[in-house]
Structure formats: C-alpha cells, structure tokens
Amino acid sequence: MAGVIEMTARRRPPSSLLTRLRDRSPGLGDALVGGAVAAGLGLAAFAVLVMLLWITSPYPDSGPGGALHVAAALWLLAHGAELVRTDTLAGVPAPVGLPPLLLLALPAWLLHRAARDATDGGEEDGGDGFAGGVAAVEGLAVVAGPPLVSARTAWTGVVLGYLAVAAPAVLYAAGGALRPSWVWTGVCVPLVAVVAAGAGVWSAYGRPGGPLRRLLGILPTGVRPLVLRPDGRPGVAARAAAAGVGVLLGGGALLVAVSLVGHGAAAQTALLRLTEGWSGRFAVLLLCAALVPNAAVWGAAYALGPGFALGAGHVVSPLSSAPVPFLPPFPLLAAVPEAGEGRWVHWAAAGAVPVVAGVAAGWVVARGAVCGERGGTRPGSGGGAVWSPGRTARAAALTAVLCAAVLAGLAALAGGPLGGSVLARFGPVWWQVGAATLAWLALVAVPTALTVRAWHCRAPQADGASIAEQRKEPTEGTRQGMRRRLGSRPARAWFTRTGIAGIAGVAGLTASAGPAGPAGAAGPAQDGASPADTTAKPKTSPPAPDAPYAPFAPLDHDNP
Known part of the structure; x- marks a missing residue:
C-alpha cells in the first residue's frame, strides 16, 4: 500500500506536463507562428502581384503554375539570393543577381513586425482585462512592464518559423524557369531573417545600448x-x-x-x-x-x-x-x-x-x-x-x-x-x-x-x-540711485529697477509712523512734531516671488 501511495504521488497529470513545457519556453509557439505568417504574407504579396500581371497580360507565356514559380523566385531575389535563368537562346544557364532593393523592404518589415509582436507572448490577458504590457500605475503615470517573452525565445522562434516556410518555397521555385542558386539562397535568406528579427526584438525591448556595445567591443575604447x-x-x-x-x-x-x-x-x-x-x-x-x-x-x-x-x-x-x-x-x-x-x-x-x-x-x-x-x-x-x-x-x-x-x-x-x-x-x-x-x-x-x-x-x-x-x-545706475536716495534730499529720491521692493520702499517714506505711532500717519498729529522730524528711513519689504531680478549693488559704507 505504501508503494502504491508513493507511485501515485510521483505521477503527474498530462496537463501539468504541458504547463511545465510551456513555462520553460513561454511564447515560443507564438513566435514560430509569427515567423511563418511573416513568410507567408510576403509570398502571398508577390504571388498576388505576379498573378495580377499575368491575368492582365495580352500574351501570357505560361500558365498559372509558371506565374507562381516566378513569384517564388522574385521573393527569393528580394532577399538577395541569386537566380539562374535556364531558358536562354544559347542553352547555357545565365545568372540573374541584381536584386531590386525596394523589394527587400517588404520581407524586412514583416520580420521586424513579427519579432516585435512575439515578445508580447500573444498579448494574453492576465485576468483583469488588460494585456501584460502594463505593469503598474503610479499616480497618473502608467508604467509599462518588460516584455513577457525573452529576447532569445522570440528571436529564435521567428527565425525558425520564417525558415520553415522559406525552405518549401525554395524547393518549389527550383522547378521553374528562374531557379535559385543554392549557395546564395542558403546564405542570404537566413541572414535577412536573423538581422530583421533581431532588429524587431531589439526595438521591442526599448533599443537598449548593451547589445550594440558588445558588438562594438572590437573598437578602441576612445572610439566607442x-x-x-x-x-x-x-x-x-x-x-x-x-x-x-x-x-x-x-x-x-x-x-x-x-x-x-x-x-x-x-x-x-x-x-x-x-x-x-x-x-x-x-x-x-x-x-x-x-x-x-x-x-x-x-x-x-x-x-x-x-x-x-x-x-x-x-x-x-x-x-x-x-x-x-x-x-x-x-x-x-x-x-x-x-x-x-x-x-x-x-x-x-x-x-x-x-x-x-x-x-x-x-x-x-x-x-x-x-x-x-x-x-x-x-x-x-x-x-x-x-x-x-x-x-x-x-x-x-x-x-x-x-x-x-x-x-x-x-x-x-x-x-x-x-x-x-x-x-x-x-x-x-x-x-x-x-x-x-x-x-x-x-x-x-x-x-x-x-x-x-x-x-x-x-x-x-x-x-x-x-x-x-x-x-x-x-x-552703476543702481549704485548712483542708492547714493542719491540716502543723501540729504530724501524728497527727490531717484528710483531704480528694484521691482516691487522699490515700490514698497517708496510707500514706507509716506506711510511710516513715529517712534510710538502704531497707526502710520496718526503718529505726527498726536505728538505735534513736524513732518521733517518724523521722517524715518524707509523699510523695504522682501521682494515678491514674481519680482524681476535686480543685481546686487554694494553701498559706500559696505566697502572697508
């Protein structure tokens, strides 16, 4: 009975095994599908264009099969692969290796987009209705979390999925009038897939500088x-x-x-x-x-x-x-x-x-x-x-x-x-x-x-x-103004650009009270003193926050 219990404890249901396999490489299946879809969309775009031209041509040279062979060959030529034309007048195969560079933009863009989307893991919801790309909300700012899928997993899946569709396309194009060169095809198509998918993953991770710095490690330190x-x-x-x-x-x-x-x-x-x-x-x-x-x-x-x-x-x-x-x-x-x-x-x-x-x-x-x-x-x-x-x-x-x-x-x-x-x-x-x-x-x-x-x-x-x-x-102007304002003629004070502080100083000349006068102008009337005797030094208030900047001008008595 003990042995039965031990065997039962070690057994795991198939669902848990599938879960472990998925947890070890999360997003790999989505990346494979994304790479295959990118290759399929590129082939479909070339096939639609060639078939449209074949249908509208008044003198088609071959049937639909020949047009599809040409479409597959053009798709490979867009990757930089060299083609070989067999139906020549001399009977000698002739190479065709001048790729239109604009055709390369479509496969590169599809690969870049597939690799960038593969890092999101298919955008599975975490149960709260939001995708996994949003990690937290701090105040009013939404903080985006890191991608759900690792860069290596996404890049590998997209490249393998793309090449899984490219291999049958190469075999199919080999039966047409424009046959791909095996050497050039084996080098150019994987190279385009690797570079474009790597750029897509790098863009999804926010274009970090670490991978580029590792690539530039061969350069001198002062050049990097x-x-x-x-x-x-x-x-x-x-x-x-x-x-x-x-x-x-x-x-x-x-x-x-x-x-x-x-x-x-x-x-x-x-x-x-x-x-x-x-x-x-x-x-x-x-x-x-x-x-x-x-x-x-x-x-x-x-x-x-x-x-x-x-x-x-x-x-x-x-x-x-x-x-x-x-x-x-x-x-x-x-x-x-x-x-x-x-x-x-x-x-x-x-x-x-x-x-x-x-x-x-x-x-x-x-x-x-x-x-x-x-x-x-x-x-x-x-x-x-x-x-x-x-x-x-x-x-x-x-x-x-x-x-x-x-x-x-x-x-x-x-x-x-x-x-x-x-x-x-x-x-x-x-x-x-x-x-x-x-x-x-x-x-x-x-x-x-x-x-x-x-x-x-x-x-x-x-x-x-x-x-x-x-x-x-x-x-200099501020210094002269201060000298004249503190001189023997206080009534003819020369005003300088001191902002609100200067205005408060002028108000202090007219509204200052006597030694015991708490009410401003009532002090002289009660003490019976003349206005000349009750004149006090102006008290300037601290400048307001919006006062313009006035440079500091040292007075004569500040100098030793």
Whole structure:
C-alpha cells in the first residue's frame, strides 16, 4: 500500500506536463507562428502581384503554375539570393543577381513586425482585462512592464518559423524557369531573417545600448563613445555618418532624376518599344520603381568618381562613358550619359555631391565639439567635456570610415550579374566606392569640422564680454540711485529697477509712523512734531516671488 501511495504521488497529470513545457519556453509557439505568417504574407504579396500581371497580360507565356514559380523566385531575389535563368537562346544557364532593393523592404518589415509582436507572448490577458504590457500605475503615470517573452525565445522562434516556410518555397521555385542558386539562397535568406528579427526584438525591448556595445567591443575604447553614447543613443560620428550617407544617396538620386528629365524623350521611347499594352507598361514602371534605390546608389557611385559598370569592361563615370552598345531598351538606362568623354557639366554636377556630403558631415562633428566646449547638456554635448582639435579631427576621420563602410555595403547590394559574358557585371564595384568615399569625406569633413569648431570657439568670448558690459551698466545706475536716495534730499529720491521692493520702499517714506505711532500717519498729529522730524528711513519689504531680478549693488559704507 505504501508503494502504491508513493507511485501515485510521483505521477503527474498530462496537463501539468504541458504547463511545465510551456513555462520553460513561454511564447515560443507564438513566435514560430509569427515567423511563418511573416513568410507567408510576403509570398502571398508577390504571388498576388505576379498573378495580377499575368491575368492582365495580352500574351501570357505560361500558365498559372509558371506565374507562381516566378513569384517564388522574385521573393527569393528580394532577399538577395541569386537566380539562374535556364531558358536562354544559347542553352547555357545565365545568372540573374541584381536584386531590386525596394523589394527587400517588404520581407524586412514583416520580420521586424513579427519579432516585435512575439515578445508580447500573444498579448494574453492576465485576468483583469488588460494585456501584460502594463505593469503598474503610479499616480497618473502608467508604467509599462518588460516584455513577457525573452529576447532569445522570440528571436529564435521567428527565425525558425520564417525558415520553415522559406525552405518549401525554395524547393518549389527550383522547378521553374528562374531557379535559385543554392549557395546564395542558403546564405542570404537566413541572414535577412536573423538581422530583421533581431532588429524587431531589439526595438521591442526599448533599443537598449548593451547589445550594440558588445558588438562594438572590437573598437578602441576612445572610439566607442563617438559611435554609441553610454545611454544608447548614436554618437557624434554615427550621426555625422548618417548625414553624409543621406546627402550622398540624395545627391545620387537627384543626378538620376535630372538626367532622366533631360533624356525624357529617350526614356519614353524605351518604354513604348519595350512592351505593348497598358499591363506590360505598368509592369515596367513597377520594376523601375523597385530599382529607384539601386539607381540612387549608382548615382552616388558616379558622383564619387568610380562610377558603375554597364557590362564587363564598360564603365560609366564623370570622366568617360562607355556603355554596352547592345543593351535592351529600358527607361532608367536612358539616364546614362552619352558615350564619350565627360564634359565640365558632368564634372561639376558630380563633384558637388561629395563636397556637400563632406561639409554636412563635418558640420555635425563640429556641432558636437562646440556643444562639448560650451558644457551644454544637449545630446552630443559630451557632458561638458572639452573637445580638443585632435579629438575633433579623429571624430571626422571616423565619420569618413563609417560612410565608406556603408556605401561599400550598399554598392555590393545594388549590383550583380544579368547574364553571362558581357552582361556578367552590372553596377558599381564595392571596394572602389568605399575607397572613393573615404578619400572624399576625409579631405572635406576633417577641415570643415576644424574650421567650424575654431569659428564657434571664438564666439563665447565675445558673448561673455558683451554680457559683462550689459551687467555693468545697470549696476552703476543702481549704485548712483542708492547714493542719491540716502543723501540729504530724501524728497527727490531717484528710483531704480528694484521691482516691487522699490515700490514698497517708496510707500514706507509716506506711510511710516513715529517712534510710538502704531497707526502710520496718526503718529505726527498726536505728538505735534513736524513732518521733517518724523521722517524715518524707509523699510523695504522682501521682494515678491514674481519680482524681476535686480543685481546686487554694494553701498559706500559696505566697502572697508
């Protein structure tokens, strides 16, 4: 009987086992479902778009199965995976590895949103009608509690769920005309999932600076605060690099837009020759819109000097333009300058972009240095620490390095092959773009930062002198007024800017009582003394809280 009781005590019902399993990894199931839903929504969006274009096409080349294969291949291309086209005229498979960067925004956003929502554990109610995101109420302020699911659990679940749907999609796309490359697919799709899901979890936890500081552990100790501040906000060099990259990309997009307007007739002719019917032209315009970020990166590479390649051995740069003579008509390619040597207009337009980017980056660095010298408390002020010229120059140089790294990465993503032979290289060369960015930013940003810092450092001295002069004038006036008011002519008192306290002093001249007079003006009448004899020193009341500030003026008898 004792053995039966012992066995019964050790047994646990299945419900308790499920509860223990759920408690060990809370939210893992919701994270898996969220990642799978994110992958499914991305595939569905591409499938709907491709099927819509296939239905409206007047001459469809394949059936619905072929359209779905193309949709799966485009979804993989959006992640950066390289595709292989098998139905070529020569019978040799041709690679297609130029991903439209705008297509990457949809999978990245879906992954970010899924990972951020996975940290809430499905927003289960705790029995009181409120989600678990609100921890307590202190007075009138609602204090949000930490996420219910750990960062590792949410991140792992979303990544595994996303890859669980991506694997069948890769196998399905392998049976179409555009087959994914196994090596590129095995690297790019998990990389996008890991980075985007990590960013979503990091955002859900309030963007703490600890993970970034661990990633920046390879940098020297004196460089880390310039990239990331102790409170987790970007440092001076990071903000300056963001400004420089923004100006470079914006300038590159502006160059492409101006060239397209100048070659508007050629772009229209290319659109009309490429396809017939409104559905085909709509598809071409959608492809052009998806390639706009690529065009901005190509324009920035053109402005920096290295330019970009339109085929192996055919480089387009401000110095010379040599595009492939047998390129298919495409509206964006109409913006390419004519073949031949570059003119002074190309040099001026291209050279202005990196110069403006260097000036913007140097100005941001100098502003951080000036705030530090003035001891400001604004973000980037350095807590009042004095920024020497050497530290300012190092921050500007680090800004150039960060800009070069970002532009090199974007150049690597914005290019790729479109076939074999001559079409094996399209886009800028990443290491050339990185080297040119480093040279331009270092030559422009460092002198700009030092010049702006030196100019601002002289301003506080002049401001301090002017403020001292302004304070000196009212002090002298107040001193003279006090001397005259305490002199031999009390009736003609000179009033100064003493606020309510001065008004109370004037009231004391007319309403002060005698030595024994408790009622103000009744004292002289009862004692029979003359008004001159009953004149007493004015008693000033303490200033009111809203009285304006009056500088202290020492009297003559205060001086030893």
